[in-house]
Amino acid sequence: MKHSLLTLSTAVCLAGTSAWADDNHDHAIHQEGAIRSEADTAKVASFDILAAHAHRNGNVVTFHMTTNGIAGADVPEATGEVGGSNVLSYVWPTSLDPSAVGFEGGTGILAMAATSHPDFDDTPLYDENNDGDPSNDGIIWHSHWVVLTPTEACGPGALAVRDIPEGETPQLPATWPGFPIFLDSPGFTPLFDGPEIAINVGFRSDVELEGVAYDGVTSALRVNANIHSPLLCVVDVFDVASGDLSLPGKVN
Template identity: 40%
Template sequence: MKHITATAALVLSSILSAFAGPDCDSCKRPKSTVNEADYKIVSASVTHNKKWGQLEFEIIVQGQAGKSTSKPAGKMNGAPVDGYVFPTTLSPEDVGFSKTAGILALAITAHPDFDDTPLWDENGDGDYRNDKIVWHPHWVVLVEDKRVPGGLSVKEFDPADKSVVLPKTNPGMPMYMDSPGFQVVTEGKAIRIVVPDYRVRFRTSFKYDAVAAYMQVVTGEGGEHAKGDNMPMLGVYKVYSVLSKNLSLPYQVK
């Protein structure tokens, strides 16, 4: 556990450059429609509910959680992704990825330009392809990436690499990303998500932090993200807030 925490702190420390880095509007970001108070984290918790066998994640913000989101780009290349993220000391294998280096994080996201949860109908209208702006979860593996102002991106892999294993609920992208379908609830200043114990292989004791960030998709002008492209497929471009301030992942599941 100590080794994982130290590694997490080392990688995540790069995200601090977002506060001093270039503004995202200079990174081809659409004019922001986000109220940053909605992404100013004031507290967070992860509670293990033994009675119901589940982990209950919660972030409290200064404004209204999940109320404001980014303006659509109108295409996949440059599409915005807003997120509330729990970096953890869990390992990628705990949620069904093959062994790989990086930080496993639970990200609650919304994005107006695409739907990446093909197995789930989050708005309950019978159409599994139109849940773009509905807040929903992803497991992601984060790695340091100095190409983007936020210093992190979702780890990618070569689609031809047959050794890579993803959870069965993955959205079919060449990234360490899963779309697990957990329930997300927004209520006033709070955004919450519930994870059954068995979905983390009963690893209910771990450390975490809480981050709110703006991310962006890069697919290339042709719409296909090729190996060797200059920018990551999904990178962090702006950090709105970090609960611990120093990204030491100091918080423990209660």
């Protein structure tokens, strides 16, 4: 898994942001159980992970990530087309089975993600910019559950959001946005505070959350020019909190 993620080729040009140094946010980096990562000035600061951690209160888990820049400051440039368009993301892969949030079980790596993509809107139930139109909000950072699987069509060892082949009807969450992939749009709002991003995520009361393993990743994805088969490939990984996607964090 380490090599399949970390050897993907760079495919998205990002505007740089200056490194962030704020003592007020040191506590986030030093949270008990946080996965810590060294700063790397060669990376775009807003996607250079310094720490990832998650904690729970009952059936709510808060996923955090601290970056070396201003989290969420960089978004993709619009291409004017859905096919071939780019997606930027902050991602927390977990050890949870996809069935924990309503997907068919045993189908891949369940991950919480915050994404931005100006060329399409995949949250049809929500109006993130509050303008009365729920179909024009893709560039605003929003949350997804995704199921990731190795997908050779995306490149040797590459990952993709799991496709739904034509004619198949797998179990999907109630807030599935209708795209032919294992993607859910649950409506959890990403919260930004300088170098930090956090998402409060609710779970069913029967989901066992204590000790769930997780990691932190920043990455770019691209929509297939043909729109499907596969639809959404991971094309670049900017940083992995653990360095090897070993999911060393534990929800506590």
